[in-house]
Amino acid sequence: MLKFQNTTKIYDKNHIGSIAKVALDNVSFEVNKKEFVSVVGKSGAGKTTLLKLLLAEEKPTKGRVFFDGQDVHKIAKPSIFHLRRRIGTVFQDYKLLPTKTAYENIAYVLEVMGYEDEEISRDVPEVLKIVGLSDKSHSFPAEMSGGEKQRVVIARALIHRPDVIFADEPTGNLDPYHTSEILKLLLNINNFGTIIILATHNKEIVNNLKRRVITLENGKLIRDEEKGRFVL
């Protein structure tokens, strides 16, 4: 379903006076349907770059990235939204629309996909309840804590039942109770066939999951294990 093939990403390569930073160095791996994969590594190891390349937000310097057999960087920019609708993303920096409430941020994804108003008003409160934010539905991002924003982002990523959920540090700002709830939710979604890619620093979470673990170090893939552990 997902394939990174000899993918290299170097930033600022052409900027005079700046030092080129290798974010990904010849990384290759595949993720199949129904898999739950943790991607681990220190800050700057290249986890977020994987997401940017998958969403075609950035172009690889070398190599290719495939989604469902299609090279994502060969898709024309105006048509890229078809791909992005199939990927639910939990961004590390939230990327919530500042002028929309929690409800509207989540509803936006459904509006984009052409859902009817009745479906939106049925599904959004349901998802808000699942992430424990029913009472915050009319709050704007600026009025919410980091943990609350993170839960809105999670709700937005899963509401349209995408093929893949890429969660970049989804529990970074959550307390242990909400961390455990969100993980349960992700596992549940995975049981229904959605691919989950979880990029995290959290050793405990990865070790408890006992699922596939890909380890990145300085942009290189150094380990890819079925039922792996967090080892750095």
Added chain:
Amino acid sequence: MLTLLKKTIKTGWLNFIRNSAISIATCFIIGMTIFLITSLLIMKDVADYLINVIQEKVDISIYLKDTVAEEEILVLKDEIAKIPEVKEVQYVSRAEALDRFVERYKNNPVVIESLAEVGNPLLPALNVKAWQANQYDAVVSFLENSPSKDLIDKVDYHERKPVIDRISAMTATFNALGIIMSLVLAIVAILVAFNQVRLAIYNAREEIAIQRLVGASNWFIRGPFLAQGAISGVFAAVGAALIFSIAIFILSPKLTVLFSGLSISGVFLSKFWLLFFIQLLVGIGLGVVSSIIAMKKHLEV
């Protein structure tokens, strides 16, 4: 389709309200542009009127020999009236010319006494007015080639030619200057308004990027921004029309004195709906077109 349009306008309206500071600034700048363009349109009418007033004062007189019968003069008058460049021909008989002369010099006893001695020395005349000051050449050339030229004693065109030429040149310069100034001012105003919309959209660049990343198509993102631009345009047009109307009615009496009796409020009222339509068109056009151009770069994500 209708539901999508309704949603787009609703979202545009919400964005307009929630970004009220930027929205007010945008309305103000677009409103200023509309105000300026409306002023230029009104000034064009005022300039046309003033040029017309000056040109109205120009005419030439064709003096006919005193032996020519009135019937022949009237035939010549009809012939001259048929020249396309001629706006109006007026026949002044010897008696009428004398009456006018006496009226003009009634306070000058020397002139009146001399007149009593010589009788009526004045010739019958045809006063000709052309549509434009530069069209008198055509009239004179018609007379010179006309079979009736033997009836003519003299035409005062050559004496008046320097003045007519000066008025002709002056009105042409005014027209050209007016068009150039209007174009320059309109372009400057449009650029300022465009820049304001560009700034407003630059502020929303991250929002646009997020919308792209969560799977919105370019048109889905553009829609509410265009609606917001159009809403700004409508508010700006209504505001500008209101302020313009108030200004016109306050200033009209003073301007009427300044512009040789032209009623500015009359001109404004007679063209109100056309002007309002232009104002709306400029407002919405500026809002929408500027938004489309300004968004292009930010939709590259």
